[in-house]
Amino acid sequence: MAEATSPRGRHAADRLHGLTSWHSDWRNLRVAVLGLGVTGFSAADTLAELGADVLVLASPGADERFDLLTVLGVPFVQGDLRTVPAELEAQHPELIIVSPGFHPDHPLLLWAAKCGVPVWGDIELAWRLRDKVGPPAEWMLVTGTNGKTTTVQLAATMLAAHGSRVAPCGNIGVPVLDAIRDPAGWDVLVVELSSYQLHHLPENGPGALRPWASLCLNVADDHLDWHGSAEAYRAAKAKVYLNTAGACVYNRADAATLAMVQDAEVQEGARAIGIGLGVPGPSDLGIVDGIVCDRAFLEDRFERALELTTVPDLVAAGLGAPHVILDVLAASALARSFGVLPATIHTALATFHLDAHRIETVAIADGVEWIDDSKATNPHAADASLAAYESVVWIVGGLLKGVDIEQLVQKHVGRLRGAIIIGVDRLALREVFARHAPLLTVFEIDANDTVFNGSEATGTEQVMTAAVRLAAELAQAGDTVLLAPAAASMDQFASYAERGRLFNQAVHDFLGR
Template sequence: MSGDRVAGLNRDADWSGVHVVVAGIGVSGFAAADALLGLGATVTVVDGKADDVARERAGVLEALGATVRLGEADTLPAGAHVVVTSPGWKPSSPLLVAAQAAGLEVWGEVELAWRLRPTTGAAPWLAITGTNGKTTTVRMLTSMLNAGGFRAVAAGNVGTPLLEVVMAEQTAGQQRYDVLAVELSSFQLHWSSSLRCHSAVVLNVAPDHVDWHGDLDEYARAKGKIYTGVQVACVYNVADPVTERLVEDAEVAEGARAIGFTLGAPGLSMLGVVDDLLVDRAFTDDRRTAALELANVADVVPNAPHNVANALAAAALARAFGVEPAAIREGLRSFRPDAHRIADVATVDGVRYVDDSKATNPHAAAASLGSYDRIVWIAGGLAKGATFDELVAGAAARLRGVVLMGADRGEIAAALARHAPDVPVHEVAATDTGAMAAVVAAAASLAEAGDTVLLAPACASMDMFANYGERGDRFAAAVLELADRPG
């Protein structure tokens, strides 16, 4: 099949005779295979796993007409025309390397979803990526859009699966969305090529997933692909020069604007903060001489600096789509953050316990640590190739003590020895279900009234827990058990 034939595949194309190999039978792979079978494509699904969940999904897909090869992850099936890959598959995976060597296009789930939007009347995308803050920002944005009277949904890396949303558009009995608030990861963006959003933001870029992308430059380039072809607004973080450079390097639609957000007073074509007010100098007629009030900093919950930045980024995208200032305020007031995101658990003996289990990399942990003055820090897990010297050096003055857990805790311990040698450090080697109770007990022994015990691991969780949610839940349970003990 010619490259032109594959490049032109969309929702209304003739998919019969098109052989699509789907790499991965997880949630996104299953959804991709299901959608492609519905379009009439020939589908082969491959996955190295062969556990009960994989076999159950395989049975469903085989009943729909797919060929499924479990336990076979490396070999490219013969006769393939295009490969759709799941986010967990690294570019260095043998099957993906073989596909590209054979001249085949490799699409991610986002690229497939974009191609399968309705060819007329599709909802525009307001897209968000960044190392940290993506989920909070996309949910803030959705709240603002809904408050503004738009039928919107959070989709992509959060909320409703993107393929499910686009396949439902223009389906009989489905009410059309006005706009989609889309969270995109670097994995998803790496394999995208035709994505053209209404407006987009890169919140920040810090070392993360270097083990997947190969190096920080490749990671940043993947993030920057979100700006390609943007129609209205490329929103960037004034405090993060990398994000502005990505805008400068992007090929965008004629007339698209660069819009900054800052925690300080905004310059022209920026949103920022003046006298505890969130203000707009980008989407108002008199922006050269005045700023338009959008909300109070107190309307942002919690109003830690990094969360105020998230609110400004969301507001910039909402304003680019025409949301009025009153709806920005209403959207912020009605929004509540996800669990495990700088969430207060309890105060025990004058010590505040905070769950930020979602801080899965050093950049997120730095934002969390910067929100409190006297901290007993709980950290550790899977480092994913990250380093911790900058994080520890920046937080050292705030640390009362540190409790370390997880597979890569030694790397954080070494950074602490270099940059905070006087801070007490307790390591918990246990990895069983009772480990978190030992971690919390150690933290309580280091803390004094007025301190904050902060779970901000700076690492992924899968060495000890199913996900960051389970890690946070176990932390909260251990704290509550501590609170219930007789004094």
């Protein structure tokens, strides 16, 4: 493999530096794509369309995407990627496109660093190619430990009501590379970015993003097993604000997001816009006497505010939980930065519905409310969910991803009627409950669906069937049975969506409706 400092390496680097447009010459560029999920396939498909020499490396599977690669004429390797495949070495790649699931210390990425092969994520590739269909769309970037998807959907709904051609994309499920290739073209892309995707973004140079607006909703320890430390995770999140042209939106209740804005290198004229549930200052959006208002995007913001909606209206629309109201404020800030009128925002909010498995009311029976917040996949999300209810039977557990659950339990133990622990990482939860709530009734369901109360097995049932039955034993009128696992789902379920769906089904089966 040629080193980056060799003539071949310098030539490759010079060529990559000049690839800043769909209309640049990408033909025969040797590119290896790591992974064949939604992101990896979109990258391979895009590069094949550009005429690049593409090789895909992915774990074995029966995914139909392998069949599609064959149709596209793109070669691929299925195998154990912990060692460097001979096909990769033979390709002598000039560029590697990495899917978000590959840890920074993955053997193939270490090999690329050793050999001087540049590594891009799909977001950098999409930024360089964004001019395929007419003038490039403006980009609005959204990240945060929690609330990203809801905020992206809200902002896109507001912008669409304004008449903008808008695409919510990125980590929300639609690859940005698919969006930029849509023949209809867009005015705005609202791009959800995970910390994995942000990790691979350059801070400067031709691949550095220059978004219109950017937002970090909140930061709490998450994905530490991927990033290696809380500091690395926060540094990745902070990249969202780099080179922003119009509005850097931050959470006034989260000092980390303000620090990120203060430290970011932005374009001249970019403004810092605060959001919060309290009374807003100038250049903020917030709440005054139940009125959600804007004191940022009006000339006389030191004297006046503009009404966007009211808290009662949000409650009526199913958007009244405090953390969802914060998402509404964040999305409104993005939309207002693009000229969306307050009346348009009010109208858009009246018709917006949260996705399934996000504080979704499954049923109300005998005075007990059953809530599905399976999307609460980390302690920060579960904290917001628990805070919305006064008396809770909590279904918690799964894959904790290296984060500490202790502060969450300690903070909310006073509102718990009982708890049902599920998932593989049960020991940490069991110990925390024993320390902070030794008198609390806690049931445990092990990975084999065996139900425990203390140390005695009481039967074997499906996880959610057992969890719902036990929750019903604990719940009293006025209580909320809350599925807010504070953990990832892949230990026992295919996804958080499947976890929530099975909870919904189990509740309806139990209630006989």
